[in-house]
Amino acid sequence: MCAPLLAQEASAPQAPADQAAPAVPWLSGSVDFGARWSSELRGNSDVYRSVVNLGEGIKLFNADLTLRDPSRRLFDKITARGDSWGGEPYNTLRVDATREGTYRFTTDYRNIAYFSAIPSYANPALGRGILDSQRTFDVRRRMIDTRLELFPSSRISPYIGFARNWGAGRGVTNFTADLNEYAVGNTLDDKTDTYHGGVRIEERQFQITLEQGGSIFRDSQRLFDGTTNLGNLTTTFLGQRLMLTGLDQSYQVSGDNIYSKALFTARPVSQLDLYAQVLYSRPRRDTVYRQTSTGKFFSFEDFLFFGAQQRFYSSEARMPHTSGSFAAEFRPARRVRVFESVMTDRFHVPAGVLADENFLRLSLTTPIIGGGTERDALAPLIYAYNRQEVNVMLDITSRLSLRGGHRFVWGNATVRAPQLSQTGEVERGEVNMHVGLAGFNFRLAQKLSLGADFEAASADRNYFRTSLQDYQKLSTRARYQLLPSVNLGANFSLLNNLNPSVQNRHEFRNRDYSVTVTWTPQGAKWVSLLGDYGYSTLRSDINYLIPQQLTLARSFYSEIGRTATAIVDVKFPELMKNNPRLSFGGSLFSSTGSRPTQYYQPVARLKFPVHPKAEWLFEWRWYNMGERLYLYEGFRTHHFITGLRLGL
């Protein structure tokens, strides 16, 4: 439970000690600000940015403000919380405003940096010592979500909302031309605007929510290159060197979506609760793709070399998607409950594409040497999924309850077959699975609690080789209060999955163990300790066919992971109405197996009062990542923070 690490972030600022004061201040909260600096980064800076990405400079680490209007004319309370502003890789801001019985307004903004440049990821040039990944991006994704809910009466609540999700940046990706692929630059820019409105009707016996929404989407991607790019093919082909000398590819996607939602809950009689929902959406996408490339290419289909290529595609896809569920809780006796639920989820994707391709010779006399126009209405992707589940719960005593049940999952899918498929244009799959369910909960006073959930399934068909087929899933948990100040916890979970057919054999095993200790002597008045240790094993074994030799090979993946997190919090005697605090701990992760990795994040923090409403903050944190098989991907650096926390 890395609650330890979180505890520090989550803990509220020290109260200004006058809680008994009758008047509530019109403005309260705290602001943390300061500066971060780092030691020299040792190791791979691209991986550091892909994993940590924290920078130096002046920062607003956290602001948590509450504004109250004593007259309650426009609002009762406005809260504003912001985290990590000032060039940080992730910024958040949330504002809530309420006036009891009138309205509730919320807005949530996030700005997250997506950076990825990992040398070992999808890099065919790694064996030649080239550490520049061909799949990288540096994107900023921003999201804003606002909602206004009105309460004209206690029974009817209309609401409206708007959300925008947009991302922009650049990266490196590959342009593929039959026999060779070329790493080129690209730009990314997409935006989705979503509007919704609805009404909630709450009566004593039932509730209905009706919502209608829609979104507008656009995605603009561009690939470009103006240099002589020899690509990943390092040898000649039929005596010629393939290359790319110019590329301009534009990928414009636009679309929309409408959706409807109806939710219903009711308690018609005291022994019965009903829940139902009907959901519908219909996203649509239109695409215009243009490509002009020059260089030396080869077309397998036409078996010819050519010097330039023009491609134009126009396509459209829709996806009417309907989901529904019905559930009930039935209490035939005081200690018996029956949970019954049925759900269905189904969609199909009709699509069509118009393609126009021209292979060009770089001469003015007979420029076009191949290609043509093709219109294709594709077989739709069709999907239907259904699930029915019943659970019976018996409260043997108020401390012990047992649960048993059954889940039946069935469905079918028709998908477009991959190239070279032997099933024609489409492939069809089915899922048919019966799952037995069991569990118990036991609580002895408030000192000891035990619980377990178990599932065992048998399926005679599923969609993919790695899907759950014949599986057993178990999770157990125990909590024990050893002393008034010492709490212990233990969790264990396992998942075994087996696809037993000889040619499709797949064996998957996962175990997770964890123990947790919380020590809070005297109610954590002076010192507290939160710590946990987790141990996990994962093993996947599946075979595949090597096409050249037509022999079976194993895809074997194993991972043994150990994670330890702890935080010790020490409070010192009060000074200027606040307690100086020292916290230290951190998290350590180490794994062996297919990709041995170490990732350490020890941390120490000091808060020292300098004024009744101000504390000096200091933090040291060390990031250290190492990979035994990819030594060049390791990094380590020290981060230091100094700043102030101002209480208002």
Add this chain to the structure above:
Amino acid sequence: MRNKLFPSVPSPKRGLPVPGGLFLLLAVLLGLNPAAASQQQEAKQKAENVGSDTCQACHEDIYKAFQKNPHSVVGKDKRRGWEGKACESCHGPGSLHAESADKKDILNPARLSVAQADKNCLTCHLNQATHVGRIQGGHARGQVSCVSCHPVHKDEGGQMTARKAAAVNQQCASCHPQVWAQFQRPYKHKLPEGAMSCVDCHNPHGSFLPKSVRTVAANEPGCLTCHGDKRGPFVYDHSPVRLEGCSTCHQPHGSANPKMLTRHEVRFVCLECHFNRPAASPQTLPPTLGGVPPALHDLRNPRYNNCTICHVKVHGSNVDRALMR
């Protein structure tokens, strides 16, 4: 008719028209004594509401903290019918308890079974849109009570539950330490940094999707809230994305593998489904989807060990069947 002390607990005298023999059999099996229970209920029905001020006399600390809890609105809002009686809206009429100070004379949800405690809460809160997926959710099935996450008495900064991302994560991690351990791996969603919280992706009240994953735009998986560019529909969908979701290839909580992949090398993620055998004949083996990749690839060549350098549109393409553009 509802019991006055336990308004949410059905009176044993009034049940659904279950056949009497069956009810008796169930009662015997469960060790119930309907007659004794009835006498106890009748005695408690004599209790009357006395108002929260009476409770304050002995439970001063709880009363003060409760005034800063959003639940206190129950006692302030006339329309709810509990004006000045917020304590008794959950604990039942307190007159007997006020006289005897005996804990047996008052309803204490903390000592009830989870089912009864939840029923107490759901008496008022059942009819809310957030609970529509409750029965399908793991918390209801696993008997996690409402008060495990929503402290009713405490002053939680004016909230019924944690709101800051770090505080939400701390709360979830206290019961799901193994999941939180996965976030200590290098490639993960930014939860430890406080940029996201567990409830951004999961609805703790339940959802009709597995693992209580949130939905967006009515019935699409919550992953698309942020990863909207992967939404599609695509002319050429990569079917696992549609049929089994992102976790077919990614470990959403965290991984030691780049891009949170389930395997250490890209090719193995792909080859485990595209295993170079055609879909089996239904007579001999259950067919699975996607068995055949472009079978001419020389897997010894590093170029073909990294499938996504050519199949760049691995989540779906609008122009190319092989997902290369």
